[in-house]
Amino acid sequence: xxxxxxxxxxxxxxxxxxxxxxxxxxxxxxxxxxxxxxxxxxxxxxxxxxxxxxxxxxxxxxxxxxxxxxxxxxxxxxxxxxxxxxxxxxxxxxxxxxxxxxxxxxxxxxxxxxxxxxxxxxxxxxxxx
Numbered sequence: 001x002x003x004x005x006x007x008x009x010x011x012x013x014x015x016x017x018x019x020x021x022x023x024x025x026x027x028x029x030x031x032x033x034x035x036x037x038x039x040x041x042x043x044x045x046x047x048x049x050x051x052x053x054x055x056x057x058x059x060x061x062x063x064x065x066x067x068x069x070x071x072x073x074x075x076x077x078x079x080x081x082x083x084x085x086x087x088x089x090x091x092x093x094x095x096x097x098x099x100x101x102x103x104x105x106x107x108x109x110x111x112x113x114x115x116x117x118x119x120x121x122x123x124x125x126x127x128x129x
Contacts, residue, residue: 007081017066018088026096032060067099071106082118086110090125
């Protein structure tokens, strides 16, 4: 939905997904792990563990796709869409540690934006971190 070409719908989806990830899905103080990083061969691993680990792996990959879609919206022609995407990136970076290097890279790349208002907004947001 965030990747959809309708800007209005994509902006609403962007804000909704951001809130969903911040408030419900992402853990507070740790990064999501891939399924391959888990100790699946240990004897005390139950099927419940495997299901939870698989869910975490899927959540991690879908979150990465979401922030990649946010990155593409930061290059939009309309300023309010670009600013909304930048604010979403900032909110995710501030709230949760997941994919923080990628989110920070997206913000830092916008320092060179041709629109000086956008670049100024990014400077302000980076100072608040």
